[in-house]
Amino acid sequence: MSKFVTVEELINTLNIELVYGREYANRRIYSSEVSRPGLILTGYKAYYPHERLQLLGRTEMSYINAQTKDERRTIYEILLTQETPALIFARDMRIPYEAIEVAEANQVPILRAKSKTSRVLANLTNYLESMLAKRLSKHGVFVEVFGMGVLLVGDSGVGKSETALELVQRGHRLIADDRVELYQIDELTLKGEAPEILQNLIEIRGLGIIDVMNLYGVASVRGTKTLELIIDLVVDDGTREYDRLGFEQEYEQIFEVNVPKITIPVKLGRNLAVIVESAAMNHRARQMGYDVQNQFNEKLDNLIARNSKEHAE
Known part of the structure; x- marks a missing residue:
């Protein structure tokens, strides 16, 4: 059986806040790699790893916020699938209503970290690599x-x-x-x-x-x-x-x-x-x-x- 870490274990170990989806915190994380969406924000979905944790920083959010309401919802529908363990917002950013709507529909927890995006990414990767390594x-x-x-x-x-x-x-x-x-x-x-x-x-x-x-x-x-x-x-x-x-x-x-x-x-x-x-x-x-x-x-x-x-x- 593949090793995994639950979202709840992640929250309890790292300085990360659970904003939405307490009932979904038992979701399993199997990959130590964390995804920072790039091309997917423009609608290119080929080969995108939905099974990884999704991390949004200031750069990604500035692009998303510049889109129309329908376009923002489409982006979150691409990011938040039933395979997605969780979506994490860095820099203590405000959680958009569209993200919570899609997360609720697909039962995906939403998390928030106070640190800058590169620090959050490093902490997540180090923790997951140590826990999921052979x-x-x-x-x-x-x-x-x-x-x-x-x-x-x-x-x-x-x-x-x-x-x-x-x-x-x-x-x-x-x-x-x-x-x-x-x-x-x-x-x-x-x-x-x-x-x-x-x-x-x-x-x-x-x-x-x-x-x-x-x-x-x-x-x-x-x-x-x-x-x-x-x-x-x-x-x-x-x-x-x-x-x-x-x-x-x-x-x-x-x-x-x-x-x-x-x-x-x-x-x-x-x-x-x-x-x-x-x-x-x-x-x-x-x-x-x-x-x-x-x-x-x-x-x-x-x-x-x-x-x-x-x-x-």
Whole structure:
């Protein structure tokens, strides 16, 4: 079954007023795209997406108000069909009587927002994309380290939650422990958050469940974050070879997004929190154009060239 958001949920979440159609507020919204009518105002109806939310701003209303009464009614009949979830007026504009007449005939709710049209459009799109996006529940611990969303994965008992707790004590923030809900914003961006029942909580073996926000304050947790790096914590049993120089870049594909991934062997006595911090900073440095592996290669090439020159002489 397709995911949907009701008009009532939209009203309760965003700063939007229900002007008409309380009894129709259970209408379902299936698309995260919001339509700002352009050509349709002139009567061109081909391919127009009636199933989307319809948003009218000052530009559209200035055109509509310049038309005759019959022409205005025709425009609203095109905009407000039985497929239309709702019609939204931005900038706290007055609702024309013709719009209410047509909305009543087709049982479409009419909404009004105080913000300027571009802001209303952005708020609607962001909310609908987050609610209607495909979601994936992944086992792991999601933390914010130096402003970067880092997902710690690995077998149960490897030390993910303990590492996250030490990171919180070092000033970083917890987003989700045990289960992380991931959803795609666009072709480059994944967001992650905790299931509602697990928000702000972390489980430590031997201690049980800890309320991180209650113990460490509101600055120790965050609701949602973009996923930028995956760190796989693997128990080092001596049977596996690891990339010691960091030349190989791994990725894990989640939906259509390739997320950089690092595998870190876990041994007794290793301070995983410090290693995770270093991995995050090193990844950020790469993003900013500094690559220590390239620097190492250049130094090695210079050393080889210098030694070859000395031997030749």
